[in-house]
Amino acid sequence: MAFQLVPSNTKIDxxxxxxxxxxxxxxxxxxxxxxxxxxxxxFGIDFRGGVTVEVGPAPxxxxxxxxxxxxxxxxxxxxxxxxxxxxxxxxxxxxxGIVVSxxxxxxxxxxxxxxxxxxxxxxxxxxxxxxxxIEMRRVDSVTPxxxxxxxxxxxxxxxVAIGLMLVYIWFRFEWQFSIGAILALTHDVILTIGVFCITxxxxxxxxxxxxxxxxxxxxNDTVVIYDRIRENLRKFKAMDLKDVVNLSVNQTLGRTIxxxxxxxxxxxxxxxxxxxxxxxxxxxxxxxxxVGTYSTVYIASPLLLMTGVKRDWTPGGSAAxxxxxxxx
Amino acid sequence: xxxxxxxxxxxxALLMVLAAYVTIPNFISDENPVPGLPDTGVTLGLDLQGGSxxxxxxxxxxxxxxxxxxxRGDIPREMRKDxxxxxxxxQRQGDAIVVGIPEGQDFSVAVDRLRRLSRPLTGAAGxxxxxxxxxxxxxxxxxxxxEAREFYASDAVTSxxxxxxxxxxxxGTTEPTIQRQGEDRLVLxxxxxxxxxxxxxxxxxxxxxxxxMVDDTVTPTxxxxxxxxPRRIVLPNVxxxxxxxxFESPDITGDMITDASASPNSDGGGxxxxxxxxxxxxxxxxxxxxxxxxxxxxxxxxxQIISAPTIQTPILGGSGRITGRFAPEEATELAILIKSGAxxxxxxxLDQRTVGASLGADSVRAxxxxxxxxxxxxxxxxxxxxGRFGLYADIALLANVLLISGALSLLGATLTxxxxxxxxxTIGMAVDANVLIFERIREEMNSGKxxxxxxxxxxxxxxxxxxxxxxxxxxxxxxxFTLGSGPVRGFAVTLGIGVITSVFxxxxxxxxxxxGYVLKARPKTLAI
Numbered sequence: 001m002a003f004q005l006v007p008s009n010t011k012i013d014x015x016x017x018x019x020x021x022x023x024x025x026x027x028x029x030x031x032x033x034x035x036x037x038x039x040x041x042x043f044g045i046d047f048r049g050g051v052t053v054e055v056g057p058a059p060x061x062x063x064x065x066x067x068x069x070x071x072x073x074x075x076x077x078x079x080x081x082x083x084x085x086x087x088x089x090x091x092x093x094x095x096x097g098i099v100v101s102x103x104x105x106x107x108x109x110x111x112x113x114x115x116x117x118x119x120x121x122x123x124x125x126x127x128x129x130x131x132x133x134i135e136m137r138r139v140d141s142v143t144p145x146x147x148x149x150x151x152x153x154x155x156x157x158x159x160v161a162i163g164l165m166l167v168y169i170w171f172r173f174e175w176q177f178s179i180g181a182i183l184a185l186t187h188d189v190i191l192t193i194g195v196f197c198i199t200x201x202x203x204x205x206x207x208x209x210x211x212x213x214x215x216x217x218x219x220n221d222t223v224v225i226y227d228r229i230r231e232n233l234r235k236f237k238a239m240d241l242k243d244v245v246n247l248s249v250n251q252t253l254g255r256t257i258x259x260x261x262x263x264x265x266x267x268x269x270x271x272x273x274x275x276x277x278x279x280x281x282x283x284x285x286x287x288x289x290x291v292g293t294y295s296t297v298y299i300a301s302p303l304l305l306m307t308g309v310k311r312d313w314t315p316g317g318s319a320a321x322x323x324x325x326x327x328x
Numbered sequence: 329x330x331x332x333x334x335x336x337x338x339x340x341a342l343l344m345v346l347a348a349y350v351t352i353p354n355f356i357s358d359e360n361p362v363p364g365l366p367d368t369g370v371t372l373g374l375d376l377q378g379g380s381x382x383x384x385x386x387x388x389x390x391x392x393x394x395x396x397x398x399x400r401g402d403i404p405r406e407m408r409k410d411x412x413x414x415x416x417x418x419q420r421q422g423d424a425i426v427v428g429i430p431e432g433q434d435f436s437v438a439v440d441r442l443r444r445l446s447r448p449l450t451g452a453a454g455x456x457x458x459x460x461x462x463x464x465x466x467x468x469x470x471x472x473x474x475e476a477r478e479f480y481a482s483d484a485v486t487s488x489x490x491x492x493x494x495x496x497x498x499x500g501t502t503e504p505t506i507q508r509q510g511e512d513r514l515v516l517x518x519x520x521x522x523x524x525x526x527x528x529x530x531x532x533x534x535x536x537x538x539x540x541m542v543d544d545t546v547t548p549t550x551x552x553x554x555x556x557x558p559r560r561i562v563l564p565n566v567x568x569x570x571x572x573x574x575f576e577s578p579d580i581t582g583d584m585i586t587d588a589s590a591s592p593n594s595d596g597g598g599x600x601x602x603x604x605x606x607x608x609x610x611x612x613x614x615x616x617x618x619x620x621x622x623x624x625x626x627x628x629x630x631x632q633i634i635s636a637p638t639i640q641t642p643i644l645g646g647s648g649r650i651t652g653r654f655a656p657e658e659a660t661e662l663a664i665l666i667k668s669g670a671x672x673x674x675x676x677x678l679d680q681r682t683v684g685a686s687l688g689a690d691s692v693r694a695x696x697x698x699x700x701x702x703x704x705x706x707x708x709x710x711x712x713x714x715g716r717f718g719l720y721a722d723i724a725l726l727a728n729v730l731l732i733s734g735a736l737s738l739l740g741a742t743l744t745x746x747x748x749x750x751x752x753x754t755i756g757m758a759v760d761a762n763v764l765i766f767e768r769i770r771e772e773m774n775s776g777k778x779x780x781x782x783x784x785x786x787x788x789x790x791x792x793x794x795x796x797x798x799x800x801x802x803x804x805x806x807x808x809f810t811l812g813s814g815p816v817r818g819f820a821v822t823l824g825i826g827v828i829t830s831v832f833x834x835x836x837x838x839x840x841x842x843x844g845y846v847l848k849a850r851p852k853t854l855a856i
Contacts, residue, residue, distance in 0.1 A: 005713065009774070054687075056684075056686070056687070090690070091687065091690040091691055091693075091694050092690040092691070092693040092694040092697065093690075093693075094686075094687075094690050112385075112676050112677070112678065113676065115677075116528060116532065116676070116677040116680075119524075119525070119528075119680060120525040120528070123525065135684055135686055135687075136682070136684050137683070137684045137686070137687040138682065138683055138684065138687060139524055139680065139681075139682040140680060140681050140682070141677065141679070141680040142679050142680075143676075143677075143678045143679065145385075145678055146383065146678045146679040150813070153811050153812075153813070156811055157807050157808065157811040157812065160807055160811065161803070161804055161807045164803050164807065165800060165803065168799065168800065168803060172796060205812075205813070205815070205816055206746060206815065206816070206819075208812075208816070209746060209808055209812065209816045209819050209820075212804045212807060212808050213753065213801075213804060213823070215804055216800050216801035216802075216803065216804030216805070217757070217801065219797075219800035219801075219804075220757075220760070220797040220798070220800050220801055221797075223793070223796045223797045223800055224764065224793045224796075224797050227792060227793040227796055227797075228793070251771065252767070254767045254770070255760075255763050255764055255767040258713065258763045258767070259757070259759070259760040259763050261709070262706050262709060262710070262756050262757075262759050262760070262763070263753070263756035263757050263760075264756070265702060265705040265706050265709060265756060266702040266705075266706060266752050266753055266755050266756025266757075267702075267752070267753060267756060269698050269701040269702035269705060269752065270698045270702065270749055270752050270753070272698075272701075273694060273697045273698040273701055274694050274695060274697075274698040274748075274749065274752070275690065275691055275694030275695070275698075275745075277375070277691060277745055278694075278695075278698075278745060278746070278749055281746070281749060282749070285753065
């Protein structure tokens with residue numbers, strides 16, 4: 001007999017917890033929004049514009065505290081306003097490096113033409129301060145024109161994704177289902193943004209991709225339970241909606257947990273071994289899988305009790321009597 | 329539903345062989361090709377192999393502006409062809425040029441004359457100028473048509489692409505790609521560990537070259553006090569410092585030069601740039617040098633005098649050299665600029681992403697490790713949870729990875745670091761379809777069905793949830809592909825392909841094994 005993580009025939013009354021879950025989620029959402037306006041997101045240069053230069057030590061060399069001070073001094077002399085100099089972990093066992101971030105150059109200070117030169121100047125002074133043989137790992141320079149466009153494209157992508165999901169669930173199920181699903185999705189996105197405000201992980205283009213994946217994943221989870229609810233609604237026409245929801249969540253519980261775990265195995269391995277570049281991205285995914293699973297069970301499904309659902313799924317049964325049938 | 333005939337099984341096996349066949353070339357170096365293998369394979373993105381990505385803005389507004397100024401210059405010449413009509417010198421008002429015709433002059437002759445300036449656009453519909461007249465105000469105004477603006481802007485982007493390609497090729501970098509993006513942008517991608525600053529300095533200069541005679545009657549004091557005669561320009565001399573006054577109209581322009589190269593200075597230190605003229609340039613240069621013996625001429629590049637030698641002998645051979653005091657790199661760069669032709673407008677770097685080759689290699693290693701560990705964990709976990717059926721799912725997972733790499737190789741897709749992340753994530757999510765099926769089989773078993781029936785209805789009843797659930801991820805991937813850029817697109821491609829292949833392998837491949845097993849063994853209970 002193989003191992004069974006979740007016993008069959010669980011009868012947990014999830015619906016009963018919906019009051020607590022709603023309070024918890026509301027608090028988390030309020031907290032996220034508050035964090036967004038007080039702490040704010042730590043936007044990477046994709047969305048803020050600016051120049052980042054990451055260097056690694058030459059073979060045989062190791063960067064010390066002194067190197068960091070030297071780098072800070074050298075770049076400080078360029079007169080570029082707010083310059084940040086930090087150490088950054090190496091990828092796949094490489095030595096730690098130093099990363100220099102420069103704000104986007106304003107129009108008064110020369111704008112885009114000046115910025116193109118800044119990347120070169122920073123590299124030049126770092127070579128002088130840390131040695132000519134240091135390794136140029138990464139040089140990024142994003143002008144405000146492009147960062148503005150990326151913000152716009154990112155927001156558009158999120159809105160379009162949520163919109164398409166709404167339409168998709170509406171067509172495949174009923175509008176009541178799509179409202180529950182969309183609220184759960186929005187919940188996931190807000191909480192992910194909130195956790196990025198609190199942890200101050202860099203919010204980059206890749207995080208938008210992670211958010212879209214979370215939307216897809218959370219939706220995926222929700223759809224499986226909805227699918228079961230619809231099936232049970234057809235099977236048990238007289239059963240109380242509350243019991244149908246509970247039964248369906250319990251029946252799919254094994255799958256919900258199993259899939260979350262396999263997905264977590266993959267994204268945790270990405271977080272631990274995938275390197276510095278993917279760190280924020282895989283962190284967002286880990287968080288998203290957990291929040292997405294929670295919201296499916298505690299938000300998307302119980303919300304159906306508030307919106308009501310169509311009970312007559314036989315062909316010809318119309319959506320018009322949905323309200324009336326929902327509370328028999 | 330559980331029975332597969334021999335041909336279906338062979339078909340599946342052939343599919344796997346095909347996927348392996350197109351994947352193998354990825355692991356064989358290009359230097360030692362193995363005969364019989366296809367020319368397929370993924371390209372590593374710049375973030376994995378190292379290289380520079382530059383998004384460049386073309387100053388199309390400046391091109392149009394220069395075009396309008398040229399037309400203003402053409403107007404007096406055209407008007408003087410008809411000496412009966414006098415006119416007030418043309419003025420620019422915004423993007424329009426306004427010519428006033430004094431009272432008593434023939435207004436309609438002037439309008440006809442100016443209409444002749446409007447030419448059809450080569451290779452496009454319409455004409456370049458719109459001429460409108462206001463007889464009451466005695467003014468004629470000329471404006472570029474919208475088609476012409478579009479035409480000149482687009483032409484500027486096209487010739488920028490050519491010039492940039494010439495310059496990058498001359499640097500000797502491998503396989504650069506240059507693409508147009510939108511209306512006035514270029515994307516330049518150069519793989520390898522090359523110096524991005526060198527790249528930027530080569531494409532960052534317009535490379536406008538011209539030869540002018542120096543007006544030596546204008547002394548430095550005259551220049552300092554602003555006493556410069558008309559039709560002279562004052563430019564800085566980067567070779568010897570200071571400024572010189574030159575005749576505004578050039579004797580020779582950059583387009584008359586056909587070749588340029590750098591070499592060590594044949595008499596003295598430093599490097600020089602050698603160049604050769606085309607036929608027209610050769611004649612012009614011969615005339616100019618013959619007529620101006622003992623005078624100085626200036627070689628001007630992008631509004632700077634790079635050399636101002638005195639003409640000692642007439643130069644008739646159609647070639648010459650610039651002997652500033654150049655460093656070797658400077659001379660090489662200059663030769664590249666001169667040879668590749670001028671950019672129609674300056675290019676601005678809007679977005680630069682450069683990754684060093686060693687960071688790229690580290691990323692490949694990190695991505696591979698994460699992929700293998702994630703894969704291993706999921707495989708062990710599935711076998712542990714679902715026993716024999718878990719192993720079937722693991723086989724399907726292997727088949728899935730094979731199909732993903734086969735599809736990417738066949739498409740010649742670009743694999744980026746987020747793309748690898750997409751594959752890792754797909755592995756975690758791919759077993760979902762099998763989990764749905766197996767949990768369903770468990771339920772069917774619990775409701776008292778015999779093994780064959782339970783497996784059969786497990787597959788049947790799980791299908792709708794599988795399709796519904798995976799379509800949502802596919803929608804998300806589709807949005808990322810349409811609205812995303814660069815690395816995000818790479819992620820979308822692998823995620824999207826992975827979703828499709830995973831549904832196929834989870835639903836079909838495991839069914840071959842699970843069906844074969846229950847039909848043959850007809851077990852009383854299922855270890856699932």
